[in-house]
Amino acid sequence: MMRREFGSREELVEYLKMEFPESSAHGEAVSGTRGGRRAAQALFDRVNPDRYARSRNFLSGAVTRLAPYLRHGVLTMGEVRRGALGQPNPEKLVQEYAWRDYWRRVYGQIGEGVWEDREEPKRQGRAAQQWELPADVPAAETGLACMDGFVTELKSTGYLHNHARMWFAAYVIHWRRVRWQSAARFFLTHLLDGDPASNNLSFQWVASTFGSKPYIFNRENLEKYTAGEYCLGCGRNQDCPFGKSYEAIDQELFR
């Protein structure tokens, strides 16, 4: 039987470090995001589907941050759907909830098959060949302020905005030519919402092993949706691997 009474969060964390010593292999960070129905309810009460639809692609946008609570069934998919429908302009948000439902249904069909390529990658070119994540990536030492920033945020908070997840996945798979599985495992370890369904199948969508074309991005796109936050002080500002047109990047990666 494990303990249920704690004087403070610090006391809880100390207890869990002792009970789960193997977890320290992934660092000792604890997220500012609290578990439990109360914290979930506070976020749920603030959901604004109309603002969500207009701003969700921006890192500063009105995203819900409900994922860890949905992932663990603290909130049900039924209640968040009904919550959205009670407000103006719910379509976009409900469609995003539907993505979660869709990936979970696929998971129900293929189970551990989420770890294997669903289809052949669509553009071979310089296809991903390496299995291991190169050490500079999880160490946040690529020198790219964006990617290093995402890794640092992921490891300390257990959260990343959807767009950051897409950029990171594309960078690792297409630019660094790493098989998606190692990056997926890295995400699953650190995300509070880590889910083999949404996570692995989204990585496969970026890789084009579950989708019709590989997902790529360029600097202009990243700069726009991050309001330039990363590029401004980036040491590789002058030699940015993303600083080209989509055509040029396509040529370079998949020729």
Place this chain on the structure above:
Amino acid sequence: MKTIVWMHEDGLRQLLPEAPAIFVFEDKGHSLKRIVFLYECLLELDVVIAKGDVETLVRKFAAAHGAERIVTTFTECPRVTAQARELGAEMVNDDPFIAAAGPYDLKRFSRYWQRVERKVLEL
């Protein structure tokens, strides 16, 4: 019939408020921050928290309560599903996204969305 609830990671909510409930931590390679999050969810619930082998501990808990019926939240997770089968636990899908089960064509999201869109956009 006396019932207990086996609570697992995909269903951290009170499924049957009157029935005694147990949650069992297994070694899943989680980071400390994920474990803290899960634990904080559990502390708000009326549930016994344990660590070790799921099947052994859930069976013992059921026996201690003289329960013949084990109920758990529905999940698509293959591991939990196999454990539930092993325990003879009933899986309950208490508040799904879509009431009708399908089956849907899952080849692409667009096909699934075409089929469910109308249903999920009405209250």
